Amino acid sequence: MTDFTPFEDLLRGHAGLLEDTAHDRWVRAQALFEERAYREAAVLLKELLSEVDDVGHELTDVRLLLARSLYHSAQLDGAIRVATELLEHDPNEPYAHLLVGRALQRKGRRDEAQPHLRLAELLGGYQI
Helix, strand or coil, X not given: CCCCCHHHHHHHHHCCCCCCCHHHHXXXXXXXXXXXXXXXXXXXXXXXXXXXXXXHHHHHHHHHHHHHHHHHCCCHHHHHHHHHHHHHHCCCCHHXXXXXXXXXXHCCCHHXXXXXXXXXXXXXXXXX
């Protein structure tokens, strides 16, 4: 029997070599994010969202982690798209506003970013 590191187990799970329930994939995606494997986490989260029926608030965390993964892997258009979709479901989600604002800033679209950054500060106390 071969001993795998926790990160190798995460990758094996993503490759379908371990049990693959929606909960298992969510836990693996969170762990990949914590390991700074943002692209891998984003792939897993996209798959998870495509397979799970939208049950409202319960998927907010999945969408938010996906937007964060996309942002941290410099997939700024994807981060903006996912965070904006999240805001359609929950317009008062401060971290989604922060992600949209920061992604727009990184793209050089500072004027478009400001309203989102202000809302992030007002709704959640995130400093701009």
